[in-house]
Amino acid sequence: MDPVKEAKLEKILEQVQKPSRYTGGEMNTAVKPKEKAEVSFAFCFPDTYEIGMSHLGMKILCHIINKLPWAVCERVFTPWVDMSALMRQEGVELFSLESRSPVREFDIVGFTLMYEMSFTNILEMLSLAGIPLRGADRGEKDPIVVAGGPCAYNPEPLAKFIDAFMIGDGEEVIQEVCEVIREHKRRGTSRQEVLRALSRLEGVYVPSLYTAEYHDDGTLKSLTPLEEGVPATVRRRVVTDLDGAEYPDTLPVPFTEIVFDRITLEIMRGCTRGCRFCQAGMIYRPVRERSVKTLLKQAEALEKSTGYEEISLSSLSSGDYTCLKELIESLMERFEDRRVSVSLPSMRIDNIVKQSLEETKRVKKSGLTLAPEAGTQRLRDVINTGVTEEDLTRAVTDAFECGWSHVKLYFMSGLPTETDEDLMGIGELNKKVINAYFAVPKEKRGKDLRITTSVSVFVPKPFTPFQWAPQDSLETVKAKQDVLKKALGMKYVRYNWHDGELSYLEACVARGDRRMGDVIEAAWRLGCRFDGWNEHFRYDLWMRAFEDCGLDGDFYALRERPLDETLPWDHIDAGVTKEYLKREWEKAVGGKTTRDCRKGCNACGLQRWKGACPQYENAGRV
Numbered sequence: 001m002d003p004v005k006e007a008k009l010e011k012i013l014e015q016v017q018k019p020s021r022y023t024g025g026e027m028n029t030a031v032k033p034k035e036k037a038e039v040s041f042a043f044c045f046p047d048t049y050e051i052g053m054s055h056l057g058m059k060i061l062c063h064i065i066n067k068l069p070w071a072v073c074e075r076v077f078t079p080w081v082d083m084s085a086l087m088r089q090e091g092v093e094l095f096s097l098e099s100r101s102p103v104r105e106f107d108i109v110g111f112t113l114m115y116e117m118s119f120t121n122i123l124e125m126l127s128l129a130g131i132p133l134r135g136a137d138r139g140e141k142d143p144i145v146v147a148g149g150p151c152a153y154n155p156e157p158l159a160k161f162i163d164a165f166m167i168g169d170g171e172e173v174i175q176e177v178c179e180v181i182r183e184h185k186r187r188g189t190s191r192q193e194v195l196r197a198l199s200r201l202e203g204v205y206v207p208s209l210y211t212a213e214y215h216d217d218g219t220l221k222s223l224t225p226l227e228e229g230v231p232a233t234v235r236r237r238v239v240t241d242l243d244g245a246e247y248p249d250t251l252p253v254p255f256t257e258i259v260f261d262r263i264t265l266e267i268m269r270g271c272t273r274g275c276r277f278c279q280a281g282m283i284y285r286p287v288r289e290r291s292v293k294t295l296l297k298q299a300e301a302l303e304k305s306t307g308y309e310e311i312s313l314s315s316l317s318s319g320d321y322t323c324l325k326e327l328i329e330s331l332m333e334r335f336e337d338r339r340v341s342v343s344l345p346s347m348r349i350d351n352i353v354k355q356s357l358e359e360t361k362r363v364k365k366s367g368l369t370l371a372p373e374a375g376t377q378r379l380r381d382v383i384n385t386g387v388t389e390e391d392l393t394r395a396v397t398d399a400f401e402c403g404w405s406h407v408k409l410y411f412m413s414g415l416p417t418e419t420d421e422d423l424m425g426i427g428e429l430n431k432k433v434i435n436a437y438f439a440v441p442k443e444k445r446g447k448d449l450r451i452t453t454s455v456s457v458f459v460p461k462p463f464t465p466f467q468w469a470p471q472d473s474l475e476t477v478k479a480k481q482d483v484l485k486k487a488l489g490m491k492y493v494r495y496n497w498h499d500g501e502l503s504y505l506e507a508c509v510a511r512g513d514r515r516m517g518d519v520i521e522a523a524w525r526l527g528c529r530f531d532g533w534n535e536h537f538r539y540d541l542w543m544r545a546f547e548d549c550g551l552d553g554d555f556y557a558l559r560e561r562p563l564d565e566t567l568p569w570d571h572i573d574a575g576v577t578k579e580y581l582k583r584e585w586e587k588a589v590g591g592k593t594t595r596d597c598r599k600g601c602n603a604c605g606l607q608r609w610k611g612a613c614p615q616y617e618n619a620g621r622v
C-alpha cells in the first residue's frame with residue numbers, strides 16, 4: 001500500500017469498531033515477502049474476521065500455499081460496514097492483513113464459500129478491491145478469481161463472478177491451481193489460456209467455458225461446454241490419505257475475541273450415516289480418519305505454539321471416530337496438568353459415550369448439544385437420522401448423571417412429509433428430557449435445569465435426497481411456529497426460532513441457476529451485505545432484486561422439482577450419484593430407512609471411483 005493510503009488507513013482505523021480486525025500481526029502469522037513470490041494468493045473469507053478466523057479450512061489451505069517455497073498466501077476478510085464506508089470515502093482499496101497489499105495486485109483471489117448468505121459479501125469485497133465483479137469484464141491485469149467450499153457444489157449462482165471453482169477437498173487442487181498460474185506467468189500466456197488450462201485440472205470448473213440454455217417454463221434445458229477439451233462433467237476432488245495430508249503446526253492467535261478461539265483437530269472427514277437433509281454428509285463422503293498418533297502430534301505442536309487451553313475435536317459425527325476413547329484418554333493424560341480441556345462439539349445422540357462425558361468434564365465441563373432433528377420416530381425415519389427416543393433419553397440421563405444441567409436441542413421444521421403431530425412431538429421430547437433430569441438423584445445432577453430448543457426452517461440443498469423437495473411457504477412457516485410456541489410453552493424450556501425469510505432466500509440461492517447471479521448482484525447494488533446477520537438482513541431489498549431481474553423466488557424455493565428435471569448442478573460429479581439420491585428420496589417418502597454404510601455399502605456412487613472409499617474397498621461390498 002502506498003504511504004498516502006497507509007496514512008489514510010491509520011486514520012480510518014482510529015474511527016472503526018474493533019480495529020484489530022484489520023491490523024494483522026497476530027502471534028504466529030506467516031510472513032513471507034510477497035514481492036519475492038512467483039505466485040501470490042489472497043485468501044478471502046466473505047464474512048468478518050471473527051467468523052473467518054474460526055474456520056479450519058482457511059487455516060489448512062493458507063498453510064499449504066505458504067509451504068510452497070515460491071508462493072505466498074495472505075488473509076482478507078469482509079470489512080464491517082463502518083470500515084467499508086470509510087474505505088470508500090477515503091479511497092482505500094481492500095487490502096490483505098499480512099502485508100497490507102491491495103487485493104487486486106494478487107495473482108489469485110480465492111473465496112471460501114461456506115454459506116449462501118455470504119454471497120453479497122463476495123461482491124462487496126471485489127468492489128472494494130477494484131476488481132470487476134463479472135469475470136467477463138476482467139482484463140489481463142486482473143487477478144484470477146477462484147472459489148471453493150461446500151457451496152461450490154452448485155456453482156451456478158456465482159458463475160458470473162468466479163473465474164474457476166475448485167470442487168471437493170482443497171488440499172491438492174489448490175496447489176495445482178497455483179502451479180498452473182506460476183507456469184502461465186512464466187510463459188506470459190493470456191488470461192483465456194490460463195482459464196482453459198485450469199479447466200483441464202480435475203475438480204476445477206470454469207463457468208465461462210460453458211453455456212446454459214433454458215426451456216420456456218424457465219427450467220434448465222442444458223449446460224454444455226463451449227469448446228473441445230472442456231469436460232462435460234467436473235469430478236470433485238477427494239483426498240484419500242487424510243492421515244498424511246498437510247495440517248498446520250501453528251495457528252495465528254487473534255488479539256480480539258473470535259467465535260471459536262481454540263485448537264481444532266479434524267479427527268475425520270465424511271459421514272456414513274446418510275441423513276437425508278444433510279449436504280455435508282453427502283458431499284464429504286467417504287469417511288477418512290486421522291490416526292491417534294497423528295492427532296496427538298498435531299495437538300502437541302499446536303498447544304505449544306499457541307498456548308490455547310481448549311482442544312476441540314472436529315468432524316461431522318465425532319462419536320463415530322473409531323478410536324475416540326483412546327484419543328480422549330491420551331489427550332486428557334497429556335494435557336490435564338496444563339489445564340487444557342477437550343470438547344466434542346458434534347456428537348450424535350446415539351453414540352454419546354458416558355465415559356467420554358466423564359473424561360471431558362474432568363477438566364472443564366463443555367456444553368451439551370444434541371440434535372434429534374425431528375419430533376417423532378416416523379419423521380426421524382423419513383430423514384434417516386437413525387436416532388430413537390431411547391437414544392435421546394439415555395444420552396440426557398447420562399449427561400445429567402455426570403452433572404450437566406444445561407442442554408441445547410436442535411430440530412428442523414418443514415421437513416418433507418411433516419405434520420402437526422411431528423411438531424407436537426418436539427414438545428413431547430422436551431417433556432421427556434425434563435422427566436429424565438428429575439429422575440436423576442439430586443446429589444448427582446447439576447443445579448438449574450435449562451433446555452434451549454432451537455427449531456430452524458428446513459432448507460433443501462443440492463446433492464441431498466431432498467434436493468427435489470419444496471420448502472414451506474412463509475405462511476406455513478409462521479403457522480408452524482405458532483404450533484411450536486404452544487407445544488414448547490413449558491417451564492425450563494426456552495424456544496428459539498429462526499426467521500423464515502432468511503431460510504427462504506437460502507433455499508432460492510442454494511438451488512439457483514446462473515440467472516440467480518443477476519439477483520445477487522442486484523441485491524448487492526441495492527445495499528445488501530452481511531445477509532446472514534440479523535441486523536443487516538433486508539428481505540425487502542432481496543424481493544426488489546428478484547422483481548428487477550424478472551425472476552420469482554418461489555420457482556427456486558417452493559417448487560417440488562420433477563425427478564427428470566435437469567438440475568443446475570447436474571454437471572458436477574460429487575461422488576454420490578443422482579440414481580442413489582433418487583432411491584433415497586423415494587425411500588424417504590415411503591418412510592423407509594437406509595443402513596449406516598459402515599454396516600455394508602449402499603452403493604452411493606463413490607464405489608465407482610477406484611480407491612476412493614476405504615469402507616467399500618476393505619469390507620463393505622454387498
Ligand code: SF4
Nearest residue numbers: 597601602604607613
Ligand atoms: S461407496 Fe458404499 S461404503 Fe462408500 S460411502 Fe458410498 S455407500 Fe458408503
